[in-house]
Amino acid sequence: MAETIYNFKPYPHEKELAMAAKALITAHPCLRMTAGEDGELGWKRHIGYKFASYRNNLAKAGVAEVAINTGRRSRNNPDNDHPHENIKKARKAEINYIINLPKDQTPATLETMREEIIHEVEKTERNQLVIGKLMNISYALRRQEIVGAVVAPQVKDVMVRWPALLMESQVFAEFHRINNVNxxxxxxxxxxxxxxxxxxxxxxxxxxxxxxxxxxxxxxxxxxxxxxxxxxxxxxxxxxxxxxxxxxxxxxxxxxxxxxxxxxxxxxxxxxxxxxxxxxxxxx
Incomplete structure (x- = not known):
């Protein structure tokens, strides 16, 4: 159930967990709690604990969508942000909110691609195909820089680092990369x-x-x-x-x-x- 819920949303609300608990005991009445207990509430708590554990395992495995929220306040780090405050998560319709780096790519290689993009954009006759290909490959690095920053970067700073985003074709392409919408x-x-x-x-x-x-x-x-x-x-x-x-x-x-x-x-x-x-x- 934790894996299925994650496929819909990595950070579900309590009401959504309650809906999952209700669906579980409706489909399998034998799983109801003992008499005197609220079966739906009990399973809601169990699913919540299991889902949090599942999310922690994904973060340890390096899944960027949940790993970005690790390192919050704990017994060993009492000065960090509260675990439930300012959670970075996808907005509505953001399909590719933040993704892992492509295989066989490192931050260093993607940084080299970023410099190639700047060099290509500065040319009088730009190669749109080359720019589009490099922007597609470097999308993960770009999103980790923007989403993963402690303080949200200013638009002018993003434009300096990624000047191709000023191009009309790349505005459309970037929107499609994030939302999968034309x-x-x-x-x-x-x-x-x-x-x-x-x-x-x-x-x-x-x-x-x-x-x-x-x-x-x-x-x-x-x-x-x-x-x-x-x-x-x-x-x-x-x-x-x-x-x-x-x-x-x-x-x-x-x-x-x-x-x-x-x-x-x-x-x-x-x-x-x-x-x-x-x-x-x-x-x-």
């Missing part, structure tokens, strides 16, 4: 799902008075006369009108022109901005 497709899907309601919201706001309403009305006047309202045009409208509706300054977010191509300048650290960087949309 960021571009997922963003398109969610944007298209909310698009009709957002356009209705902007149109209603544009009929009112005020500076925001005037800006939205101006965008609508550009959008409405278009003979062919393709999906790219609707996406451009929503992305351009959203910061206006939220009263945010988008002067450094978008660049518009009069040609048939539009370049959108996005901050690389934002998944939303990076996901629309390569869109080829009609000019607003």
């Amino acid at each position: 960021l571009r497709s997922q963003f398109y899907k969610e944007l298209d799902r909310h698009m009709p309601k957002l356009i209705t919201l902007f149109r209603d706001k544009a009929t009112k008075t005020g500076k925001i309403a005037e800006e939205l009305a101006k965008l609508m006047r550009i959008y409405d006369p278009q003979e062919q309202r393709d999906v790219n045009m609707r996406r451009a409208l929503v992305l351009r009108a959203l910061p206006v509706y939220l009263r945010e300054d988008a002067s450094k977010f978008f660049r518009t022109c009069n040609s048939s191509r539009v370049t959108l300048l996005m901050h690389p650290s934002s998944a939303l901005r990076a996901s629309v960087l390569s869109w080829r949309m009609k000019c607003l």
